[in-house]
Amino acid sequence: MKDLRKEKANISKASLITLVVFIVVLAIMMTVFCVLYAINKYSYENSALSLENIYQRSFFDLVDNVNNAEVKLSKLINSNGGVYSQKLLNEIHENANDAQNDLSYLPISLNGIPETTKFINQLSGFTSVLSTDNENAFSKENLKSLNELYNTISEIKYKLNEVSMDIMKGYNISKHSDIKENVDYTNFTSKIQNIKTFDEDYPTMIYDGPFSDSVVNKKIKGLNYPEINKDQALEIASKIFENAKSVDYISETNGKFKTFDFKIIKDKSEYYAQITKNGGKLLTLSSFSNRKERNISNSQAIEIALNFAKQQGLENMECVWSDLVGNDTYLNLAPVVNNIVYYPDLIKVKVDLGTGEILGWEATSYYTNHVEREIKSPTVTKDSVKNKISDTFKILSSRLTLSPLEYNREVLTYEFKCTKKGATYYFYYNAYDGNLENILKVIETENGNLLM
Numbered sequence: 001m002k003d004l005r006k007e008k009a010n011i012s013k014a015s016l017i018t019l020v021v022f023i024v025v026l027a028i029m030m031t032v033f034c035v036l037y038a039i040n041k042y043s044y045e046n047s048a049l050s051l052e053n054i055y056q057r058s059f060f061d062l063v064d065n066v067n068n069a070e071v072k073l074s075k076l077i078n079s080n081g082g083v084y085s086q087k088l089l090n091e092i093h094e095n096a097n098d099a100q101n102d103l104s105y106l107p108i109s110l111n112g113i114p115e116t117t118k119f120i121n122q123l124s125g126f127t128s129v130l131s132t133d134n135e136n137a138f139s140k141e142n143l144k145s146l147n148e149l150y151n152t153i154s155e156i157k158y159k160l161n162e163v164s165m166d167i168m169k170g171y172n173i174s175k176h177s178d179i180k181e182n183v184d185y186t187n188f189t190s191k192i193q194n195i196k197t198f199d200e201d202y203p204t205m206i207y208d209g210p211f212s213d214s215v216v217n218k219k220i221k222g223l224n225y226p227e228i229n230k231d232q233a234l235e236i237a238s239k240i241f242e243n244a245k246s247v248d249y250i251s252e253t254n255g256k257f258k259t260f261d262f263k264i265i266k267d268k269s270e271y272y273a274q275i276t277k278n279g280g281k282l283l284t285l286s287s288f289s290n291r292k293e294r295n296i297s298n299s300q301a302i303e304i305a306l307n308f309a310k311q312q313g314l315e316n317m318e319c320v321w322s323d324l325v326g327n328d329t330y331l332n333l334a335p336v337v338n339n340i341v342y343y344p345d346l347i348k349v350k351v352d353l354g355t356g357e358i359l360g361w362e363a364t365s366y367y368t369n370h371v372e373r374e375i376k377s378p379t380v381t382k383d384s385v386k387n388k389i390s391d392t393f394k395i396l397s398s399r400l401t402l403s404p405l406e407y408n409r410e411v412l413t414y415e416f417k418c419t420k421k422g423a424t425y426y427f428y429y430n431a432y433d434g435n436l437e438n439i440l441k442v443i444e445t446e447n448g449n450l451l452m
């Protein structure tokens with residue numbers, strides 16, 4: 001009996017020790033967990049704060065550059081030309097370039113503010129051209145254009161400053177940059193979209209090819225396909241980027257185009273792609289390169305772009321415009337059917353001349369306008385309209401084009417590429433009545449002007 005009591009006592013003592021050890025271990029684990037949780041929470045909050053600081057710095061830099069450009073434009077339109085005016089033009093060009101960079105660092109949904117980015121781009125290009133044109137920089141026509149640009153940037157400045165006040169009152173960019181279901185854009189993108197309500201009453205100039213930003217139809221005509229789901233879109237994106245390290249779904253867009261949006265990691269580079277919900281087509285692709293060398297020619301880049309278009313199921317495409325900017329080439333592809341260039345169906349492509357990689361793809365015009373068309377034969381001859389062009393112009397080439405014009409028209413035209421005093425012009429004559437429909441002037445800058 002005595003041994004039994006002793007054994008029970010030993011068991012109780014062992015149980016007590018086990019319980020104490022368990023409690024101590026549990027306490028240590030809880031302490032470690034709490035410490036790790038606190039560290040992770042601090043790290044997360046610190047990272048979130050750092051990201052918000054980056055966003056706010058980029059936004060306020062954007063505001064500063066727009067404000068500075070607006071002030072300098074007001075001085076410019078009231079100046080009398082000369083060295084000081086040329087100095088102002090150069091500074092406005094720099095402000096516009098910096099504003100482009102500031103926009104690129106902000107969490108704005110893909111294709112969220114195309115009008116604003118286009119305007120800033122044109123402001124950069126136009127002032128760059130005028131800064132090198134001492135003879136005609138302040139002609140009556142150019143001063144009219146500068147006044148229109150000033151009116152536009154004044155409105156942008158006012159609306160950007162409204163957003164600035166909200167941020168100063170506590171508006172958090174990061175917290176308003178998550179896209180929600182059945183919403184076209186993030187809250188922050190929608191807020192920034194308020195700055196694009198201006199009229200585009202500034203000069204019609206070619207920066208990246210004839211009719212490069214024309215969208216004839218408000219209704220999307222080129223996506224008459226069944227709707228796919230997110231998994232199918234992921235499969236399509238993975239097939240396009242079959243050698244990528246990762247292809248991750250990030251959001252969806254329910255704007256004019258309904259898309260599934262993906263982030264792709266490939267060779268240490270990030271790509272962002274939109275796959276349309278109807279038909280699973282590649283709508284946009286964007287990335288960038290910091291390479292300083294060129295390893296392929298422009299003609300090789302064109303071949304790469306055309307092959308990529310074929311992989312997307314697009315046949316009969318030809319390069320109708322190309323522009324070398326730094327170590328990238330920007331291309332416009334269009335369907336050519338029966339020797340007619342279909343300008344409404346343009347696709348913009350950006351190719352890295354260092355690696356041959358496709359860095360940009362923008363097919364909104366194509367999928368908005370593309371349909372099967374029946375084009376009637378011309379009723380006037382090319383020679384009859386050719387004679388209407390002044391002898392002061394030298395005609396370099398001509399071709400038939402389907403051209404998007406005002407009032408949502410598509411018109412078969414004769415296109416004549418001409419030069420005069422070192423400048424390049426495009427004339428468009430109606431192929432049925434011979435009337436002049438449009439004239440476009442090429443504006444060339446050292447820095448390029450295509451913003452994809």
